[in-house]
Amino acid sequence: MKAFYVLFAVALGVSTSCLGAETKECDTTGADEGSVTVLELHSPEQLDAFEGCTILNGHIIIQSDYDGDFSLNGVTTVNGNISTVDEGAEYLNLFEMQDLENIDHLHLLGISGDVNIPNLESLGDLELVQTSTSGNADLTALAEADNLSVRGSWTSTKFSSLKTVTVQCQFCGSQTCEIYGDERKFPYITVNLPSLEKADKLEVAGAVKRFVLCPWTKNIYSHS
Known part of the structure; x- marks a missing residue:
């Protein structure tokens, strides 16, 4: 009986440890906007503070001087926003x-x-606004969004699971969705929406190399 009791205690300890490792909730640090903290991100090294986190509370704003990749694997939920400053972050790579x-x-x-x-x-x-001559966007599992805007030269986009866009779904070859003059041409863009069933508005502008749309998509207006 004593041996059984010791074995059970060890097993219970391992189980508790595993559960603790599955979820780790972290808050962003920085300026306080009411009850939500905002982290101004200037370098990839600042992301080291979130090593091992699975849930992130707060906002992250990527600054214009950010240089390098943004890699935050392991995080499954962000209760907040991640964004760049309005003028963009041209040195943000992957x-x-x-x-x-x-x-x-x-x-x-x-x-x-x-x-x-x-x-x-x-x-x-x-x-998503791309400034280089090519770019790949992989959001294979995305099924639902309120608004979606993909602008610039995205030569490969993966939205194969997207079914519903509540308001507007927009793909443009230029960063502003304006039509270039004769002296400039749209870069080629690809639009791949094989599962899209409903959107209030769909806008496609530019030189479209490939356009895949679900044949029974409804409630859509589009132009190119």
Whole structure:
């Protein structure tokens, strides 16, 4: 009986340890906007503070002097927003959150690298603006968004699971969605929406190399 009791205690300790390792909740640090903290991100090294975190509370604003990749794997939920400053972060290269499933809003403006968030399932607003001549955006698992805007030369986009965009779904070859004059041409963009069933408005502008749309999509207005 004594041996059985010791074995049970050890097993229980391992189980508790495993449960503790599964979830780690962290808060951003920095300026306080009411009850939500805001981290102004200037370098990739600042992300080291979130090593091992699975839930992140607060906002992150990527500053214009940020130089390097943004890699925050392991985080599954962000109760807040991640965004660049309005003027963009042109030295932001790869943006990667491999395990992210939910976030309030994501705005990445004026970036020059790829976006890799393959497990993100839903969010409010998604805005991706590319400044380089090519870029890849992988949001394979995204099923629902309020607004989606993908602008610039995204030569590969993966939105194969996207079913519903509550308001506007926008793909543009230019950063501003304006039509270039004769002296400039739109870079080629790809639009891949094989599962899209409903959007209040769909806008596609530019030189579209590939456009895949679910044949039974409804409630959509589009132009190119």
